[in-house]
Amino acid sequence: MTVPILSNSDLAAYSDGLFEGVSTDAPVIAAVSGGSDSMALLQFAHVWARKHGADLHAVTIDHGLRPEAAAEAAFVAGICAAMGVPHLTLAWDGAKPVFGIQEAARLSRYTLLDDFAQDIGAGCVLTGHTRDDQAETVFMRAVRSADGTSGNAGDGRGLSAMARETTLLSGTSIVRPLLDFSRKSLRAMLSDMAQPWIEDPSNFDETYERVRVRRMLEEDGKLGGQLLRLGKLSxxxxxxxxxxxxxxxxxxxxxxxxxxxxxxxxxxxxxxxxxxxxxxxxxxxxxxxxxxxxxxxxxxxxxxxxxxxxxxxxxxxxxxx
Incomplete structure (x- = not known):
């Protein structure tokens, strides 16, 4: 899906399709880190919520891993205040693992979001995963399947892409409305709207597997599309x-x-x-x-x-x- 540069007047038209099936009968949570993907999600969700009367809440997770995180959460809080969207920062407290920190952070993030959803009676959490994230995920799963570390090597299931919607054990839905959008198109939209975003320095740290994969996919223009097709078949x-x-x-x-x-x-x-x-x-x-x-x-x-x-x-x- 190629997304043109959008103006504020166009957001509502796209938003209806993006949030199709998302119930407005209960509060809806948007996970907003301040990066370009989540800021675009916030813009879409805000327009959709106003149009359909949804009770939208924004949540930022402070993993406690970088000193800048508190200022980034405050940046998101300021944007949300100007939009009239309730915002809350949730902290990942306690000791952090030495190894597997990104996976541990991901699990803690979903746990915090799920707990908050239960607290306010929300049935859905929106995340800003894009088609770039999708291709990266399929590649990393393919590597694990090929070397046997996934534990299900050869069965084909491990190569599947992220679903638009998954359900946590609690019953909370995780919805990913932006899977057809490239990060480049979302940034073009935000730039046209004069909406700033935060560049997380960890996105440039090649000690992380996902960052290395991202760089590789940026250098190979065809591989990303091939991975997306593989993910859909799987x-x-x-x-x-x-x-x-x-x-x-x-x-x-x-x-x-x-x-x-x-x-x-x-x-x-x-x-x-x-x-x-x-x-x-x-x-x-x-x-x-x-x-x-x-x-x-x-x-x-x-x-x-x-x-x-x-x-x-x-x-x-x-x-x-």
């Missing part, structure tokens, strides 16, 4: 497998307090290695353990051995508990 595969696994669990499993599951096993032992059956097992393990992520497929070998042993002791048995 997303379709992921959806098909998820729907098939859900049908299998609905037809062949029973949940009991615990939670404990009784599962009807496939009649053919060869189907134990079928991707849909394996995904169903992964989902059951995650639900039983209260986990937000699936156990890696590499770790299912003991489960398969347990099933084989179960059938050896009870030939013909088709129920595993």
């Amino acid at each position: 997303s379709r595969l992921r959806k098909c497998q998820a729907e098939a696994a859900a049908r299998y669990l609905k037809d062949h499993s029973v949940a009991e307090p615990g939670p404990v599951f009784r599962l009807a096993l496939p009649a053919d032992d060869g189907l134990l290695d079928h991707p849909v059956f394996q995904l169903a097992i992964q989902v059951m393990i995650a639900v039983a353990g209260g986990q937000s992520h699936l156990v890696s497929r590499r770790r299912l070998a003991p489960v398969r051995e347990m099933i084989a042993g179960f059938r050896a002791v009870r030939p013909g048995a088709g129920i595993l508990r």
Whole structure:
């Protein structure tokens, strides 16, 4: 999607499409860091909220990792005040990990946003992820899938792109309205509106994987589009497998307090290695353990051995508990 430079009068026309399906029956939260992507999101969301009477709130997360963060949050607060949008800064307190800091920051960010959503009764959090973020994400997932570090190498699901909408365990929706927009087009729009934004210095720090990938994609004009196409195909595969696994669990499993599951096993032992059956097992393990992520497929070998042993002791048995 190529987005022209927009003026204030054009924002409303684009906003209706961007926020299609977002309910105005409950407060809506926009995650605004002050960077160009989130500032563009704020502009779109503000126009949409005024037009449709939505109760829009802006939230900035101060991760406590840079001394400039407080001033950046104050910058966003000032912009929001001028727009009449309630703003709150939430802090990530406590000790920070030495390794995996970006992933830890991401998890803390969603936790803080989700907690605030629960506090005010919001059903939706808007984020400013762009098509550039999408391409970067697919590339990094492809690397992990290729070297086996994703735990699900070769199944194709790990290459899927970010969905427009995902749901947290609490039920809060994360909506990404700007996935069809390039960062360049959003910055052109903000410049035309004379709306400044903040350049986070960490976006230039090549010790971070995403920054290195971003630089590489900027140098290769075709790779980004190829990654986006790969992500869309993988997303379709992921959806098909998820729907098939859900049908299998609905037809062949029973949940009991615990939670404990009784599962009807496939009649053919060869189907134990079928991707849909394996995904169903992964989902059951995650639900039983209260986990937000699936156990890696590499770790299912003991489960398969347990099933084989179960059938050896009870030939013909088709129920595993």
